[in-house]
Amino acid sequence: MNFSSIITRIKRFWLLIILAFATAITVTACNPSELKSSAAQLPQLVTTILSDPKTFNLALSQESPNIFSLTYEGLVTQNPITGKVEPDLAESWQISEDKLRFIFTLREGLKWSDGQPLTADDVVFTYNEIYFNEAIPTDTRDGFRIGVSRKLPTVRKIDERRVEFALPEPFRPFLLNTGTSILPAHALRESVKKKDTEGKPIFLSKWGVDTPAEQIIVNGPYKLERYDTSERVVFRRNPYYWRKDNQGKAEPYIERIVWQIVENTDTSLLQFRSGGLDTVGISPEYFSLLKTQEKQGNYKIYGNEPGTGTTFVLFNLNKGKRNGKPLVNPIKSRWFNTVEFRQAVAYAIDRQTMINNTFRGLGEPQNSPITVQSPYYLSPKEGLKSYTYDIKKAKQLLTKAGFKYNQQGQLLDADGNRVRFTLLTNSGNKIREAIGAQIKQDLSKIGMQVDFTPLAWNTYTDKLSNTLDWEASMLGLTGGLEPNDGANVWAPEGGLHMFNQKPQSGQKPIEGWEVAPWEAEIGKLYIQAAQEFNEAKVKEIYGETQRITQENLPFIYLVNQLSMSAVRNRFEGIQYSAIGGAFWNIHEIKITN
DSSP states (O other), X not given: OOHHHHTOOOOOSOOOBOOSOOOOEEOOOSSGGGHHHHHHHSOEEEEEESSOOSOSOGGGOOBSSOSHHHHOOBSEEEOXXXXXXXXXXXXXXXXOTTSOEEEEEEOTTOBOTTSOBOOHHHHHIIIIIIITOTTSOOGGGGGGOBTTTXXXXXXXXXXXXXXXXXXXXXXXXXXXXXXXBOOOHHHHHHHHHOBOTTXXXXXXXXXXXXXXXXXXXXXXXXXXXXXXTTTEEEEEEOTTOOOBOTTSOBSOOOOEEEEEEXXXXXXXXXXXXXXXXXXXXXXXXXXXXXXXXXXXXTEEEEEEEEOSOEEEEEEOOOOOEETTEESSOHHHHHHHTOHHHHHHHHHHSOHXXXXXXXXXXXXXXXXXXXXXXXXXXXXXXXXXXXXXXXXXXXXXXXXXXXXXXXXXXXXXXTTSOBOEEEEEEETTXXXXXXXXXXXXXXXXXXXXXXXXXXXXXXXXXXXXXXXXXXXXXXXXXXOOSOGGGGHHHHSTTOTTOGGGOOOOTTSOOOBSOOOOHHHHHHHHHHHHHHXXXXXXXXXXXXXXXXXXHHHHOSSEEOEEEEEEEEEETTEEOOOOBTTTBSOTTGGGOXXXX
């Protein structure tokens, strides 16, 4: 779990690539030696993240860690405890009887972090000029595409506080989707209109991580105070944030938040145990140690339920070419695009050993892309196919598909080519590195040679989303209650359709890109589910998508780690949720001493 999900306001509908299991929160000043004196002066929270943020431009962000759960809000939010949609920047909304018009009324007196008024103009600008602008490659757009036509809503200003969204047809997830963050027109409009020498909006280079913190204009509970590359990200309470408690006191109560950038989870653990951090996400190898020291360390461990994210292995199924050169070696592409090959890999991975060893028993086998807590989740007991460890079955599937074994037990394809491929993941994540090492060993038992290669995060994500130069990969996605949040994963044209990625705006074209029939069917069913308002039918449709994914295995799901965090006892108001984490309600959490 990552920090973005720990304190999320349940930001809507793109699924973020999970970089690592979370960390914690306290506030550090410019160097660790100043931590104690600084903490004595300000109510603050200190945590760690495994990697530097990649951008301060919310619309262009795909990865976590990112700053946006602290710095931006949308019209509505979703309570992770109840699952209900609640007002956020909008104080209320009206829905027409035909469900084609939504009118939102903004709270009175909203302001940006620079003191400028936040009005309906900002909402219209955010949607029409950024999210719905085809010149801007944002994954947010995929979540608003409606029906087979994939049309977008139209957005217009009624007055300074009211905005109307008009839909081309009813769209069940729409209200939830308006939790998407609102961006400042006065700070960004010029960059959207102005073009660079290639005719692209200069917005695409706006608010990078080299932008001075004071230039990042926000509407959330915190604003960016400073960013020191490879060291820390510091946030300060936004003085213009709209929330107040029942006594009229401004929220949030915690003045400052610091993320220390620590690229090793062992170091994060040491810092937490020594008192340098206020909270730490609990990975399995640390649970027993932290549990025994709970009272002594003056902290509490929260949670013990399946997490909402996924971890999976995927193969590059893209059959396309760039500049006449195949993205994937055609020999290997034939293997990867053979469903029996993918199923054999699924049967050959020993998930229970993975749970026992790597996860120390603190995990469950994962079989579905949909979060266990979602009302649309289909369990194996309800008929979802699962892949229990079975070497014999794996070998039978490979033989059926035309593969064979030589005298050394090595797997060959029908043409005598040795089955060997590279499996990538991000370095610095001990859990993933342990999983990768086991997968390498497991697949050797069915004759496959796996070259397991952890890479630096930037290099890794560039291969996955830009150059598309990879064979097999292991990573994860965050999750939530509404499956349509993953529309950009399952729509064939989606920005996170990573197993068969279509080039996104501004990327080099691909010749010969194909969509498999089962792939197109999943995309079609996601559209149908968004059009359906009968909850029983919605569950049935999403059930079918899960059956198709488990049969065809675009993602080979592994283990669902239990979600837990340790938090110092001095924090009051923690309402832990696997969906929102320990600090989803950051605005109302207090420090008691």
